[in-house]
Amino acid sequence: MITVVMGSVVPVAPDPAFAWEGPDPAAIERVVTGFAGRAGYPGVAVAITKGGRVVHVAGYGHDSTGAPVTGTTPMPVASVGKSFTALAVMRLAEAGKVTLDAPVRDYLPGFRIADPRGARITVRQLLNQTSGLTDRTLAEKSLPQPASPADAVLRARRATLAAEPGTKHFYTNTNYHIAARLVEVVTGEPFSGHLRRHVFGPLGMRASTAIDLTPRDLPRGVAKGHVYAYGASIPATEPERFVGGSDGVITTAEDMARWLIVQGNGGRAADGTRLLSAGSVAAMHTSSDPRWTYGMGWDTDGGGRVRHNGVWFTYTASQLLLPSGYGIAVLGNSGIGLGNEGTDQLANELAALLTGGDPPSPAPARLVADLVLAGLTLVSLLLGVRNLRRARAWAERFAGRPAWRPAVRLLPRLVPLALAVSLPVLLGLLVGGGRDITRLQLGYYSVALVTWTTVAAVANAGVLVVRTAVLARLRRSAAAGRTAGASS
Structure with missing residues (x-):
């Protein structure tokens, strides 16, 4: 032996x-x-x-x-x-x-x-x-x-x-x-x-x-x-x-x-x-x-x-x-x-x-999962930067429309934030069979998952805030212009 x-x-x-x-x-x-x-x-x-x-x-x-x-x-x-x-x-x-x-x-x-x-x-x-x-x-x-x-x-x-x-x-x-x-x-x-x-x-x-x-x-x-x-x-x-x-x-x-x-x-x-x-x-x-x-x-x-x-x-x-x-x-x-x-x-x-069998050799699931999440993180970051740069053009499209129209378009931006906030509960239910996990422990479980959801949440929240601010400024400017025109 x-x-x-x-x-x-x-x-x-x-x-x-x-x-x-x-x-x-x-x-x-x-x-x-x-x-x-x-x-x-x-x-x-x-x-x-x-x-x-x-x-x-x-x-x-x-x-x-x-x-x-x-x-x-x-x-x-x-x-x-x-x-x-x-x-x-x-x-x-x-x-x-x-x-x-x-x-x-x-x-x-x-x-x-x-x-x-x-x-x-x-x-x-x-x-x-x-x-x-x-x-x-x-x-x-x-x-x-x-x-x-x-x-x-x-x-x-x-x-x-x-x-x-x-x-x-x-x-x-x-x-x-x-x-x-x-x-x-x-x-x-x-x-x-x-x-x-x-x-x-x-x-x-x-x-x-x-x-x-x-x-x-x-x-x-x-x-x-x-x-x-x-x-x-x-x-x-x-x-x-x-x-x-x-x-x-x-x-x-x-x-x-x-x-x-x-x-x-x-x-x-x-x-x-x-x-x-x-x-x-x-x-x-x-x-x-x-x-x-x-x-x-x-x-x-x-x-x-x-x-x-x-x-x-x-x-x-x-x-x-x-x-x-x-x-x-x-x-x-x-x-x-x-x-x-x-x-x-x-x-x-x-x-x-x-027992005389042939041991399987599966794919490296851990690495594959992290690489996929790394790709999603990069995509979320790039899309966030692009959308921030185009905030004024987006706001100009909706400046003259009813307020509910841009609100409907912006609401989905809250989904990544909701996902990031609820991730410990969701993961415990979907993967852990109802087991409890804290937010800190979630970072131990998957650095890549926490990084992606955080980047996606911050990027989308940033786009929502900036677009809302630019749109409000344009509406105020348009309102001020109408007021000035009426006065003259």
Whole structure:
């Protein structure tokens, strides 16, 4: 077994009984580096397991300091962390300390929301995202960010429900913020400490930790991730966000290999340590209702595959379990953005390679999207300049016409401004499935989109103001001329 680090081959202690069952590391490297080049990822780390064995751990590229990414490079895995929170709760359920179908209030007496139906939300409904809470009933990114899981539960008191608990699936981080606090209250331990002692520790995940607030709590060894603009990856600090229980796990590819083994080996670690029963692992991996595909901290897709992705604005990650027994984890140091919904595409390409398929090589959608937006920005700027220069000629055409005629012609100039103002809401609805996003975070998501809408809004607003001013001046001059003529 080998690990590839920046093109060099480094031996790793193998299982004596292990025999390579998949493509060679060079084939994996071609897939990873091909994806990284197309999608704008300076650095990627990968872990692949089969049953109870690690078959490949590698780092490719570099981080924002220029240091090589390796299998031991610490990176956030974002919402992949939900599967860790779900496992912590499931362990409490197996120990008889929590009943999944009991109301959350049984364990969090202070939990209440601005909707009487909230009293019926169960622990299971938090984990399978069917509590009825949504980003639209509690704007978890736009509101002031809590500093701890306890504060997050207090913040949730202003929430309402979009549906009766247990009837619809709505993905929101708030459910897992509350679940993290439940773990704290039931165990009497801080959530991060509980994961360290009862999950990371037993699995030998010594490089892993969990944080509450970005960027405040990021460990010193975690380099800045990246945002993407016009073909360039730009180092950036993650904006302030509460991530406790929902997307706050920081780990490495090596540690994720240990995690994948537990998931693919019925809750048992490579050294035989049992973290959870096989039945509980299967329950986490399975949706409890055919109306949705989400289990508890894991999602399912066609062909019996189980997965969860994770997206920050500066990092993304994916984990994928295949029916063949392979587990795949991917950690990338570039964030979610227009034309890049994360590392799931790479996980799928690796899955195709591992199962004997031909990994696809799609177009560089991220670059194409930014180049199109760059073209639109240039066109908007040039049209704005041209229309400003022709403002007097335009005003002269409408100077003698009824006022409603130029007003009708000018009103469409407000559309780009309306688009720029409403873009966070529109993007959350159209692309994010109703997720919340702030205007600052929108800049992380797509510099090119924000630049185009801003330029278009300013250019059109400028044309509207200048044309209106010139038209008013011409009308006043004409009126003054008529008055003078009448007097003489």
